Amino acid sequence: MTGEKPFRFGVNMVVPDSRAAWVEKCRKVEDLGFDVLSAADHLGMAPPFPALVLAGEATERVKLNTFVLNAPFYNPVLLARDVTGTDQFTGGRLELGLGAGYVKAEFEAAGLPFPSARERVDHLERTITELKRLYADPEHKPAPVRPEGPPLLLGGRGDRLLGLAAEHADIIGFTGTTKTPDGAPLAAAAPEEIDERVAFVRAKLGDREAHVEFNLLCQFVKVTNDRAAGLAEVELLVEGRLGAEALGELPVVLVGTPAQIADQIRGHRERFGFSYFTILEMFADEFAPVLEHLR
Amino acid sequence: MRPFRFGVALYVPGSRAEWVAKCRQAENLGYDVVGVVDHLGRVAPVPALLLAAEATERIRLNTYVLNASFHNPAVLARDLAALHEFTGGRVEIGIGAGYVREEFEAAGIDWGTPGRRFGRLVDVVTEIEREFTDRPRPPLLLGGRGDRMLTFAAAHADTIALTGTAPGAPEGRLALAGSAALAERADFVKRVLDGRAAELNLMVHFVRITNDRRVALEAAHRLVPHLGVEELGELATVLVGSAEAVAEQLLRTRETLGISYFTVIEDDLTRLAPVIEKLR
Numbered sequence: 032m033t034g035e036k037p038f039r040f041g042v043n044m045v046v047p048d049s050r051a052a053w054v055e056k057c058r059k060v061e062d063l064g065f066d067v068l069s070a071a072d073h074l075g076m077a078p079p080f081p082a083l084v085l086a087g088e089a090t091e092r093v094k095l096n097t098f099v100l101n102a103p104f105y106n107p108v109l110l111a112r113d114v115t116g117t118d119q120f121t122g123g124r125l126e127l128g129l130g131a132g133y134v135k136a137e138f139e140a141a142g143l144p145f146p147s148a149r150e151r152v153d154h155l156e157r158t159i160t161e162l163k164r165l166y167a168d169p170e171h172k173p174a175p176v177r178p179e180g181p182p183l184l185l186g187g188r189g190d191r192l193l194g195l196a197a198e199h200a201d202i203i204g205f206t207g208t209t210k211t212p213d214g215a216p217l218a219a220a221a222p223e224e225i226d227e228r229v230a231f232v233r234a235k236l237g238d239r240e241a242h243v244e245f246n247l248l249c250q251f252v253k254v255t256n257d258r259a260a261g262l263a264e265v266e267l268l269v270e271g272r273l274g275a276e277a278l279g280e281l282p283v284v285l286v287g288t289p290a291q292i293a294d295q296i297r298g299h300r301e302r303f304g305f306s307y308f309t310i311l312e313m314f315a316d317e318f319a320p321v322l323e324h325l326r
Numbered sequence: 327m328r329p330f331r332f333g334v335a336l337y338v339p340g341s342r343a344e345w346v347a348k349c350r351q352a353e354n355l356g357y358d359v360v361g362v363v364d365h366l367g368r369v370a371p372v373p374a375l376l377l378a379a380e381a382t383e384r385i386r387l388n389t390y391v392l393n394a395s396f397h398n399p400a401v402l403a404r405d406l407a408a409l410h411e412f413t414g415g416r417v418e419i420g421i422g423a424g425y426v427r428e429e430f431e432a433a434g435i436d437w438g439t440p441g442r443r444f445g446r447l448v449d450v451v452t453e454i455e456r457e458f459t460d461r462p463r464p465p466l467l468l469g470g471r472g473d474r475m476l477t478f479a480a481a482h483a484d485t486i487a488l489t490g491t492a493p494g495a496p497e498g499r500l501a502l503a504g505s506a507a508l509a510e511r512a513d514f515v516k517r518v519l520d521g522r523a524a525e526l527n528l529m530v531h532f533v534r535i536t537n538d539r540r541v542a543l544e545a546a547h548r549l550v551p552h553l554g555v556e557e558l559g560e561l562a563t564v565l566v567g568s569a570e571a572v573a574e575q576l577l578r579t580r581e582t583l584g585i586s587y588f589t590v591i592e593d594d595l596t597r598l599a600p601v602i603e604k605l606r
Contacts, residue, residue, distance in 0.1 A: 048408070048411045049411060050411065050412045050413070050414065053412070074400060074401070074404055075404075076404075077404075077408040077411070077412075078372070078401075078404055078405045078408050080370070080372060080373050080405075081372050081373055081375075081376040081405065081408055081409055081412060082408070082412075084373045084376045084377050084380075085376055085380065085412055088377070088380045104398060104401050105401075106396070106433055106434070106435065108366065108432060108433040108434065109366075109396055109397075109433055112366065112367075112368075112370045113370045113372070113373060115370075116339065116369060116370025116373045116374065117370065117373045119339070119340065119341055119342060119345075120342045120345065120373055120374070120377050121342070122341075122342055140400055141398050141400040141401060142398070142399070142400060143398070170367075171367070172339045172367045172368070173339035173340070173369065173370065174339075
């Protein structure tokens with residue numbers, strides 16, 4: 032069923048400090064034809080809710096997504112007010128992405144203890160439960176635009192997080208990363224590992240799968256007539272941990288002509304069920320011709 | 327003597343269109359500042375001020391006031407810095423220590439002691455001062471009633487906001503301070519300012535522009551039964567009378583208490599407009 036889901040394409044943005052620069056970037060992403068504009072949540076960067084309200088004012092149709100909110104930064108009840116407030120102010124264009132938090136240094140900067148992975152997921156679960164309870168409460172103001180609240184994206188890799196996503200999310204964000212020690216840099220997962228994660232989620236989803244979108248964050252895009260040279264470039268970036276051929280198989284790495292990349296993306300939808308792809312802002316221009324092949 | 331400034335504290339949440347219309351109305355009515363409260367069930371302050379800036383041209387934007395206990399200092403400082411940048415420096419940061427116990431409980435935040443809540447406010451102000459060490463900080467408004475709070479405000483704030491309230495009102499009644507108590511607080515602020523220049527703000531709790539002053543004061547008295555009609559008629563937080571009379575009253579308040587910046591609540595948004603016009 033997931034193979035038939037319509038494609039969506041999002042851009043994960045770097046939010047600058049200046050209003051003018053941000054407005055221009057947002058308009059450009061919409062003009063290039065993307066469906067979703069995402070803002071991350073890190074200390075030292077502009078915060079997602081005001082950035083998305085401004086993005087909403089600057090654009091007409093793109094969906095506006097927190098990708099992803101660092102749940103431990105927020106009290107769930109106060110977060111609900113920001114979520115439904117932003118949902119109202121953007122006319123229901125908000126898609127709420129929540130994560131358990133992973134950057135240890137930011138917890139330190141926020142004066143918060145860095146909880147264990149288990150505790151972070153516990154907090155995320157409480158946050159989800161609390162948000163859903165408040166959406167459903169007719170007394171809660173601001174009210175969400177839709178009674179069920181904005182679409183919920185949950186992203187992650189571990190069993191518990193994906194289990195939560197299977198239970199609660201409208202969009203499940205796969206990271207395409209492999210297991211690394213907590214707090215260590217991310218590393219790409221082999222396609223077989225992703226198959227396993229997808230199978231894990233599908234087993235949990237059961238019939239709900241028809242109503243859930245699978246998202247993938249793509250780390251690298253290179254539009255080129257020389258795919259081999261493009262992959263060699265990626266090989267340097269990953270410092271030889273994977274050969275060019277293996278890299279070419281990774282769904283988080285999109286290299287080739289627009290038509291080749293479009294084929295890769297169709298293949299990833301077929302194999303993994305990913306229909307919603309998020310790319311990094313630095314690749315947005317380059318990726319735009321690919322969109323035309325997939326509409 | 328400082329020039330007058332007039333603010334309105336908006337609190338009713340709603341759609342984008344409603345919010346935009348309200349902010350534009352405040353600007354068109356001549357207000358200097360559009361503020362947002364920080365309470366559960368009300369508008370989300372940071373998104374609301376961003377949208378207010380987009381919807382208006384010149385009016386300044388303030389949090390009136392943030393509950394320090396509701397926010398992680400580092401996350402809040404980031405939010406306010408972004409708001410400052412995105413609005414072209416139109417933001418004024420207002421912070422208080424929080425006073426509605428039920429909201430703390432609903433959010434699962436420890437109510438603690440007044441000392442603990444004051445400590446959280448100090449943490450938030452310290453973090454904001456740190457955030458802006460390398461560039462001009464937006465004006466800071468600190469509001470409260472107690473000696474400790476007002477002393478801290480006198481040392482740190484550009485604007486010191488008097489709540490105009492008194493401790494211990496009966497449930498559901500407006501706990502307004504009487505004239506003497508309000509004057510005492512304004513004097514206290516002047517004393518702890520010790521010559522430092524700061525703007526004084528006052529929350530105005532009741533506005534009725536009317537030629538039938540007696541009827542309106544009796545209505546105020548029903549809300550504030552512990553103060554008599556005569557005293558309410560003199561009180562700076564209760565503005566009742568013709569536009570001319572209220573304008574005269576504000577001039578007197580500025581003269582006697584040194585308060586030049588007045589903030590009304592959303593319900594009184596249109597009521598104060600003719601008075602603002604007279605004082606320009």
